[in-house]
Amino acid sequence: xxxxxxxxxxxFTPRNPAKGKQLTSFLRMFVEDGIxxxxxxxxxxxxxxxxxxxxxxxVEFVASVATLRARIVTVGSTLPKVMRFWFAxxxxxxxxxxxxxLGGRYGDPKGGYEYFPGLxxxxxxxxxxxxxxxEEDPERKKLWLAxxxxxxxxxxxxxxxxxxxxxxxSLTMPITEKPQWDSEGWRNKLYGCIxxxxxxxxxxxxxxxxxxxxxxxGSRSKVDGQxxxxxxxxxxxxxxxxxxxxxxxxxxxxx
Numbered sequence: 035x036x037x038x039x040x041x042x043x044x045x046f047t048p049r050n051p052a053k054g055k056q057l058t059s060f061l062r063m064f065v066e067d068g069i070x071x072x073x074x075x076x077x078x079x080x081x082x083x084x085x086x087x088x089x090x091x092x093v094e095f096v097a098s099v100a101t102l103r104a105r106i107v108t109v110g111s112t113l114p115k116v117m118r119f120w121f122a123x124x125x126x127x128x129x130x131x132x133x134x135x136l137g138g139r140y141g142d143p144k145g146g147y148e149y150f151p152g153l154x155x156x157x158x159x160x161x162x163x164x165x166x167x168x169e170e171d172p173e174r175k176k177l178w179l180a181x182x183x184x185x186x187x188x189x190x191x192x193x194x195x196x197x198x199x200x201x202x203x204s205l206t207m208p209i210t211e212k213p214q215w216d217s218e219g220w221r222n223k224l225y226g227c228i229x230x231x232x233x234x235x236x237x238x239x240x241x242x243x244x245x246x247x248x249x250x251x252g253s254r255s256k257v258d259g260q261x262x263x264x265x266x267x268x269x270x271x272x273x274x275x276x277x278x279x280x281x282x283x284x285x286x287x288x289x
Contacts, residue, residue, distance in 0.1 A: 036117045038158050039091050042070050053077070057080050058112040060105075072116070074105055084109065091157045093117065095131060098151055099216070118160060124147055125272060127216035134162030150288075162217040167287045168275075171205055174283040181281075182270065184226050185228040189266055192233070198259030201238055205257075216276070224269065241265040 036042050046063055048055040054064040054075065061084065062075035069088060093153035102109065103119065106129065109155045110121050118134040130146030133155055147153065147162045154163040192198050213220045220240065227237050245261035278284040
C-alpha cells in the first residue's frame with residue numbers, strides 16, 4: 035500500500051515501462067512525463083486514467099464522473115488495497131472520495147468529499163486540498179423553484195386531461211435505450227424545458243423510458259401517465275443540484 039510518493043517510486047520498477055505494472059486485476063500504473071499515473075487497465079487494455087501521484091505527495095484524481103459511475107464497484111473495492119482512499123455513491127451521478135486516514139471508514143461515505151475531476155488530497159495525511167463547496171443564492175433559488183413548479187404543473191395538467199395516457203398509447207416503436215440524464219445532452223434538454231416551461235415529445239419519451247424497469251420494452255401497456263409522473267419526479271430530484279448550479283441558485287467554489 036502506498037502512503038507517499040516515495041513509496042510509489044520504490045515500488046515502480048517495471049520490466050517494460052511502456053506496459054506499466056499491474057496493481058490489481060483492474061488497476062495498472064504507468065509513468066507519463068515523469069509522473070506515476072494509475073489507469074483502469076489490464077495487461078491487454080489501457081482504459082482511462084484514475085489518478086496522478088505528484089512528487090509533493092499529492093494524489094490528483096482525474097477520471098471523469100461517467101467513468102467513475104461505470105467503475106464504481108471496481109474502484110470502491112480495489113483502490114483501498116493500493117492507497118488509503120475509498121469511493122462511495124452519494125446519489126445518482128454524485129460520488130464522494132473518502133480518505134481512510136482521517137477516521138473515514140470503508141463502506142461509510144461520511145467524512146468524504148464530493149468528487150469532481152481534479153480533486154486533490156495529500157497522500158500521507160488524507161487532507162483534501164481543494165474541496166468542492168456550494169454557496170446558495172436565495173433569490174435565484176426562489177426563481178428556480180417557481181420554474182420547477184410550473185413545469186411539473188404543466189405535466190400534471192396533461193395527466194389529468196388524459197393526454198399522458200394518450201401519448202403512451204401512441205407509442206408504436208419500442209424504446210430501446212434509457213436516457214443518461216447526467217449526460218450533457220439530456221441534462222441540458224431537461225434544464226431547458228424547466229427553465230422555459232416547455233414540454234415536447236422528446237422529454238416525454240425520456241421520462242417514459244426512465245419509467246421502465248429494464249432497458250428494452252415493446253409493449254405500450256407497460257408505461258402510463260402515472261409512471262411518467264413518477265419518473266419525472268425521480269429524474270428532477272436526481273438532477274436537482276446540477277440544474278440549480280446551471281441556473282445560478284447554487285454556486286460552486288473550489289479552493
